[in-house]
Amino acid sequence: MVKRNIRLSSPEIGGLWGVYIQETMSICLLKYFLHHLQDNEIKPILQKSLHLSQTHINQIEDIFSKENIPLPDGFTHKDINLSAPPLFYDLFALSFVYSMNRMGMVNLGFATSTVARADVLDFFTHALNQTTELYAESTNLMLSKGIYDRPPMITYPEKVEYVKKQSYIVAAVGKKRPLNAVELTEIFFNIERNYFAVLLCMGLLQVVKDKEIKNYIKNGMNLSEKQINFFNDLLKKEDLLGTVPVSMEVTNSTVSPFSDKLIVALFHFLNSIDVTLIGHALSLSMRLDLATYYSKLIGEILAYAEKGFNIMVNRQWLEQPPQAPDRKSLKEM
Template sequence: MVKRNVRLSSPEIGGLWGVYIQETMSTCLLKYFLHHVQDEEIKPILQKSLRISQTHLNQIRDIFSKENIPLPDGFTEKDINLSAPPLFYDLFALSFVYSMNRMAMVNLGFATSTVARADVLDFFTKALNQATELYAESTTLMLSKGIYDRPPMITYPEKVEYVKKQSYIVAAMGKKDL
């Protein structure tokens, strides 16, 4: 079997670029949170999130280096001041992990559907699984701490019903009876 050098497509470059910027920002914030965190239940999820972000950055650096693509100008150590007093409560750090991974599941899911090169597809697939895992862990911890804001509840339907009139569509568009 002949091995060919398959160049990165524009969605592959763009997806990796976006993840790189996001992970450099996350790395800075996670280091800051870890420097100040007091809650021993939150600390492990912050540490895990930081390890994953650093791994993603190394993987993207490796892919871009092999392709001779310059790295984006992401966030760096210069963008954080660990000696600054705590600016956030520990629960905010947990909410940050939750929110970032919630967004990552959407973004990584989309990116995964636009890539084909094996190494990039593998990267996005694993990153999506990690984001889903961190989302689940952060949601569980938020629930246990009583800070997860659940969506509204509705009564369960008792039977299947079908629309008989279409006047609700007209009402939704702001028109009166036809």
């Protein structure tokens, strides 16, 4: 049988390119956390996460090399300062692995569904399985340490029911049906995701000196706090307990462990995944008040993300993804 030389498709090139950038960023952050980490229960999970990120980098380098595709610059040792004092306590490092792998499962799941070439599909399938395994390990350790806040509980259904009235979506004035299990899930994880973002912002605001970037982080923190307050108030109105954060305090360090470029790029990534997850929540919400809020929120996050995009472009920090040739220009040459 003749072996065909199948070229990489645009989703395969774009998917690998994106993972490469994200993994170089993760390596910087994980190396910094590990440099200061004292907890011997948390350390193995971070070491495993770092090893997997480095393995993924090597695999992508091999694929791109065979295809003569230039590697992105990504992030390097120049983007971390290991001599800076610890900015976060050990529990935040565990929360970081949990949060990044939870979001990683979403990104890798999308990418896996768009690729076909055997070696690329194999890469994404294994990466998704490894990310899921790390998510499970970090979740179990958070549970054992008492820092995993479980989602709201509801009574088990006793029978199968069908929606009988339009008011299931559009409630009469002053009368809204109780939240269903799917809606509660999205609300809980939105709150959890934004508590992580608030802690991240609190730490970075102490160390960032650049006024434009500092204001950008402050705006991001305000946006996260706004979401937390809205959804906690909603849960309380439904006679459900609001989500209370477990204290994972930031240290008093004022020395930045990360380059400004890495910090803004991290926010750029978090904004991207946040829009994806809120869009998912919007698609599942069957109450008009929720759908309306999610729609408005997507617009606010996109407006905020544009500010970060402009900072990166103006400072020449944003690498351009591989793109199709300009056929019109080629025809005119």
